[in-house]
Amino acid sequence: MDKLEQVKLVKERSGTDARKCMKCGKCSGRCPAYNEMDVKPHQFVSYIEKGDIDKLLNSKSLYTCLSCFACVERCPRGVAPANVIEAVRQEVIRVQGENKIQAEKVPEMIDETIPQQLLVSMFRKLNK
Amino acid sequence: MQRIGVFVCWCGSNIASTVDVKKVAEVLKAEPGVVISENYQYMCSENGQALIRNAIKEHSLTGIVVCSCSPRMHEATFRRTAESAGLNPYMVEIANIREQCSWIHKDMEEATEKAIILGRSAIAKLKLNAPLTSGESAVVKRALVIGGGIAGIQSALDIAEAGFEVDIVETSPTIGGNMAKLDKTFPTLDCAACILTPKMVDCAQNEKIDILTYSEVESVKGFVGNFKVQIRKKARFVDEKKCTGCGECMQKCPSKKGLNDFNMGLNTRPAIYIPFAQAIPNVAVIDPEQCLKLKNGKCGLCAMKCNVNAIDYTQKDEIIEREYGAIVVATGYKPISLENFNEYGYSQYKDVVTSLELERLMNAAGPSEGHLVRPSDHKEPKVITFIQCVGSRDTSGCGKPYCSKICCMYTAKHAMLIREKYPDTEVHVFYIDVRTPGKNYDEFFRRAVEQYGVDYVKGMVGKVYEENGKLMVQGADLINNEQVVIPSDLVVLAAAIEPSPTVRKIATMVTASIDTNNFLTEAHAKLRPVESPTAGIFLSGVCQGPKDIPETVSQASACAAKVIGLLAKDKLKCNASVAHSDETLCSGCSVCANVCPYGAITYVDKEFRLGGGKTELRRVASVNPAVCQGCGACTVTCPSGAMDLKGFTTGQIMAEVDAICKR
Amino acid sequence: MQEIKKDYKPLIVAFCCNWCSYAGADLAGSSRLSYPAEVKIIRVPCSCRVNPTFILKAFQRGADGVIICGCHPGDCHYTSGNYFARRRMSLLFSMLDYLGIERERTRVEWVSAAEGAKFSAVMNDFAKTVTELGENKRLEDLRCKN
Amino acid sequence: MKKISCENLSKLYSEIASLQELYLPVKESGVTNYKKYENGAEVDIKTLKTVKSAKDFFFPQTEDMMEFKVNGKNIEINDARKVANPFVIFGVRACDLKSFDILDKVFLQEPVDTMYKAKREASTIITLACNNPEQTCFCKTFGIDASNPAGDISAIIVNGEMLFEAKTEKGAELLNKLTCLEDAGDTDADAERAEIVKKSENLPFANLNLDEFKGENLMKLFDRPEWAELSKACLGCGTCTFVCPTCQCFDIRDFITNEGVRRFRCWDSCMYSEFTKMAAENPRKTQLQRYRQRFMHKLVYFPQNNDGVYGCVGCGRCVQKCPQNLNIIKVIKKLGGKNND
């Protein structure tokens, strides 16, 4: 797919206007998974605004983001970094064969402490 | 037959780039009644005005239409131009082809067509214009200043200096406002009290100034030059004339648990108190909510102790009625409530404070007598972290969308003062941008970094939490691209400021307009920055928008200059656009008086000739042109159409409608 | 429902009070916030100066929509003008609706001098609404149409 | 004579309407007025008096005359008179038919009113005899025979059938084209007419005395003090004049269009306070004067100028419609002469 088209799609799906960002970094200041991320929440907003989607598509952060939405909650400008991450993730996992988790392998990951909710959201996040 | 001149302005390229001004001039020239139609680059310039003046004389014009910017911008200019050429100033109509045409449309053809229609509409209206003359009304030579902070004080002093009487109405028991609470001021670091208290004393001693503290404006009636104001002087239970401010009563008062507002609630005060040592007036006041005598009748110690018998538990609120020629609104600001910012833990942790609280903590007259200690355990903090933009520039709905303007500078000041007084204290500042426009401002900020070693971190704080007795400040360091956690002893929040909550009520009373952030709107951002659109109402200080002290003082003086200019006049020209009743149509039914907000309409019995030598006595409405402000409410409520509004007559508006609707 | 011509552009008359809404329109202009050129503004001192006859007259003359803009309730430059306007327009609009005339053709909006963005948004929205309604047929005067 | 069963009248209407525009009494929103015939229209020939009279056909309430087109500083003048296409009016009663004569005297005198004349000539009038005259009818006072109006074709209902007789060439031509009609043969029309005449004779106001209304009494009548009492309740509305088949006053007014000016004439009423308003003065200042004018005109001035033809046809519309129950009968009774009770 055309890169520009992809950027447009991500912007649309995230429903967020990256131009509203005033680059304060509060999202990254709040992010609980910050240290696990190669591309930081505020950078997602910045990259998508600049149209540089390749960095995002290949980012590890897509899978380390907890989707806790703290960044969205805290943003003083009404920008939603988590939505951008989510939209980029959709771009990746929607491609055939890009499912990040196989159902058969789930039983071996389960232990008693894993809440049901987590499993459900894991499927939602990592699979088509 | 009318002889109309049309003058189309290019406004440089502002109009000409989207409107074909030459075509507009040409098409309008063909309109019946138009004898000359010109276009020029800047009609408002001296050359442009000369062009109009010459045309008026040369072509014996009876009226002119200027197609230009908004009438709110230059209607007055062109009216003066017309007047100087011997034309009645009300024979001028403006077609707004800039703000309402060239600036909002991109397509040249479309914009040109619209400009022509707007021009036609103005011509249609002008054809029904009649020369108007304004009446006159006397000016009461006294000003009211609402608010006794530095803005109000400065305005009052300047007005009094010019020889006019001024009343300051202040809700709290003393004047001084927020500035009285400050320790030092940027960028010079002189002590706030040292520069403010002499001005307060000047006010108290100035014969022309009457200070009404612990008072509120109750109602405002009237109009420019003739406001009638009711002021509620709240009962302070202490006779102001007798009290010497000795403070004996404060010592004896057994009810000492009241939060000290002046110290931002950081300590307590007795039920009878003087807000601070240099308070003006230096007179005690009793908090009726807290006073045992007033609450349950048991006590009366202060009265017993008072040597001058100043205590009066029976005092009642008093309503004072005064007349003024001008009103200055100087209601100031307060920091916003931080309840929407739980991430910073303001309500959870005692050692998270606002900047204004820090001012009191550092102030020699403050609760810790100038020793910087943290509120929780009164120990000296070793690591202090400042967080900027708390609630400012916030469009999420939690805070305010605007920049509070003063925070960058006062935080630099705080950081600097701390580093100077306590050099072993670590100071961090989380910032989004550091905004320092102003004389010597950036130099000041750089000193904090370069000379005092304050650590500025570009990034915002995500959360503040407690761990091992420390306040952990977690934020982004965008320059180093890392998340940092700074264990701190004291966290200082630069809370956004907002207009004082009283301003809405006051704005409604004086009919001044207010913006979405509750700041009062100035008549024009550049041309009339210290006036409200409502004649006779002036704006001083932060009520108009965030300002620091130097700016506030200069605006207050500017405001005073405007007031002086008004009060210096003996008579004011009234609004010429006033209602007028056609007595041949009026049946005296009184509905118009019911809707007049100014009480400008009265009824008289008048004799009318019926023909054949007969007469008839009929009740008819009569409008006082000095009182009428020209809203037009009466014109619509009058079923017979007897009431009309000069300058905006029914005929004129209908002619505009017709012209606009011609396709 | 009448069929709407492809290039149909409505004619919209906006009565704006001098103190708030006209200033709001100016602010929309100086902020370059566009709205359709079909919107033509008539300046009145206050929304209370707008006589129902002006509105009907506009429709007679060929307007497809009429909007009255004034200061927000409580902010009237003349204290109470917009309160009277609010009652008058409420009753008038309700009457037009009662006569079967499309209620979307008339509107009252409170726009302050600071709300340039709102002014532009309101005008864009109103123009869109009126465009969708199509030509004003129920309050037209055939003598004004050619 | 031709005939058709009253049950089949809609066939007749359709057939006439297929030849020319047909206007006839139609009941709409509760009242009966002359309307253009359309399929499904509720034709109402039972109601004797349409609210508005038949004069509208020749002298409509508003009528465009000319148009001024303004373009910049140029003005172009155009004729705005409409071409009158041939049309048929059905169901005109004797009183309304008589009113056409009266209007003719006004509009067809030199200078001829071309707009009126064109429409008058374009019309074919089918009259209808009044089988059941009403209590408020007093056409007989003015010598009108409700049983036998003429027109181009006269019609009468007899025993459930409507009979037609051509009275003019124009009428005969139309009648011959109508295939739905059959020959009537011998009829009871004359007997029915005699019955109607008898009924008319017995109406309360059939024989009002008009003796006093003579030219020589003009000044005396003008000064009668009774006018004050007669006009006391008059509201000055235009109801009587607008429902009257003989009132012929009009005003010429301009309407400003988006392109220029359209000049039209419209009915005016002498009951209106500004009817006689002129630049300098309004000679009729009181309602008494205006009220007196209307009846003096109908009963004295008009006959004086028109060979004794009164300006009233006794249709009784004003009697029914005056909001405050003032009417010409009360005037005639008060001022017309003896034996009026």
Add this chain to the structure above:
Amino acid sequence: MQKLNELALEKAKTLLANGTVARVLGWKKGELGYDLEPAVFYSESDLEGFIYNAFSGANLSKYLIEESKKEGKVLVFLKPCDSYSFNQLVKEHRIVKENVYTVGIECQGKLDVKKLKEKGIEIVDGVIENVDDVTVISLGKEYNFVKEEVLLGKCSVCEKHLLSYDEVISLHDKRTPKLDRFEIVKKLEAMTADERYAFWKGELSKCIRCNACRNVCPACNCLKCVFDNDASGIASKANSDSFEEKLFHIIRAFHVAGRCTDCGECSRVCPQAIPLHLLNRKFISDINRLYGEFQAGEDDVTKGPLTAYTTGDAEPSEVFGGNK
């Protein structure tokens, strides 16, 4: 009921005789039994024409604008509905109250001549009225009707009661109406906009602009009506276009909004039987719903709803209520 006429006549004679009043405003007998006209009586002999019966429907209050300005007091008989108009006119300073001697008179509803005509009655020889029914004698025949069948539209929903007067003539309690005043308004509101448009198009296109509604209306008391005043920009003598029918009736209703007492005269006098009161009643119903119950003319001091406001009034966008 016939007794009321005698009492009224007696009252008029007495007050004229003892000089309390100089003249009497009342109703005068006509030619057809039902065609009563408002009249002024100056003497006992004049009063021979006086009558108060089931056909005294005309509202006399508007005549007082003139009559109260003349010398000497005028006695007026006010039915309940007339007295609301009277108060409203006093409130608007159009009647000199001191010059009027008011006598409130019982009314159990007046008869509609149009309805009687539909029943075949063209002339009336006599009428016997009771509270709930009425007998009309015409050409020797007696017709008995339940009131609802033959009452004027305005009377069949009348909830008005006698207010305060110098004197009152009343023998029976006021009958309570069996119909809801706002029923048809509600019905119209419940229609679709297209249906409403069709309804009003049918009704208003009948208008011949005779001004009877305006001239009879006690609230339409302007010295000069805007529709007669060329300077107003909306003057017109005839409905040259369907627009003008609407303009006239909307503006007229608007001008009397908050002042209209719902006396119903407009619909009574309309020669084309246009239900004009439904326009006024719409305003009344909206005012009641949006700004609180208000009855114009209940007294002669209270400010009308269009010359008052509250800061919390409904916005024009939310006034349509439940209608479609």
